[in-house]
Amino acid sequence: MIQSVAIVGGTHGNETSGIQLLRNWQKWGIPAQYGELSVACMLANDAAIQANVRFMDEDLNRQFTPARLSNESAAKEAVLARQLNQQLGPKGQSKTDLVIDIHNTTSAMGATLIILSADEFHVQMARYVKQHMPEANILLEDEKPVSEHGYLCTTGKRGVMIEVGGQPQGVLKEEVYQLTEALAHVLLGFCLAYNKGKTATLPECEVYRLGHEVSFPLEDNGQRSAMIHHKLQDADFAPLLAGQPVFKCFDGSEIVWEGESPTYPHFINEAAYARLHVAFATASLVTL
Ligand SMILES: [Zn+2]
DSSP: OOOEEEEEEOSSTTOHHHHHHHHHHHHHOSOGGGTTSEEEEEESOHHHHHHTSSOSSSOGGGOOSHHHHHSOOOSHHHHHHHHHHHHHOOTTSOSOSEEEEEEEOSSSOEEEEEESOOSHHHHHHHHHHHHHOTTOEEEEOOSSOGGGOOOGGGGSSEEEEEEEEOOOTTOOOHHHHHHHHHHHHHHHHHHHHHHTTOSTTOOOOEEEEEEEEEEOOBOTTSOBSEEEOTTTTTOTTSOBOTTSEEEEETTSOEEEOOSSSSBOOBSTTOGGGGGGTEEEEEEEEEEO
């Protein structure tokens, strides 16, 4: 049974879709059809929102591992994470049945639902989302146990992320906002349907399962020797086959894909990962 739901925006202060949706729902109230649920709307990182930056000191959405929550770091987001964990969680003994954390990406990922587990609840959620919003992508990040993720949404008994793009940091695009709102509605609609036992027999669906990150090629001095190839740019979740170009080198040559074939690249050229030199992440297609 899903009773208490927390919808969070502004975990990253320059991802505007969730921030605006939450402000609108705080102003006008949660749509009436979800009255059976106890829905809390929350903006997570006010300081980062005011500054229109991803974070002040450290990435808030990496602070919620058991190790980080139990240390005494004075970094702004570490302090904030401990507060949010008390408010929403605490992680492992949570008072919140479901945390929905809303993000944007600069990558062309459309409306993507990120789930962290392929347990019965999240399988039903994935199937429901694909049935009600076929254009949505489902990304399964189950490479480690849910409890070991540092994501804010892991403070809930269950937690998922809405990730919508492509939208530049600090910018609000109508299409991206509408997709964000639509996916939030579908998730709340799922909660109602789940509580009524209506989601147990939905048809199977295909989801993308996170593989690994691929880095930009670097020279010995740490500078990049290539950029994302134009044929890969904005081709998030399109199948990438061995031999297809992934990088255009500044010397004019190309680097082709030599990994798993097909793979389903996503977070292609994501601005927030640029300082880490992450070019994209891979995924395989699995049926849930
Ligand atoms: Zn984010």
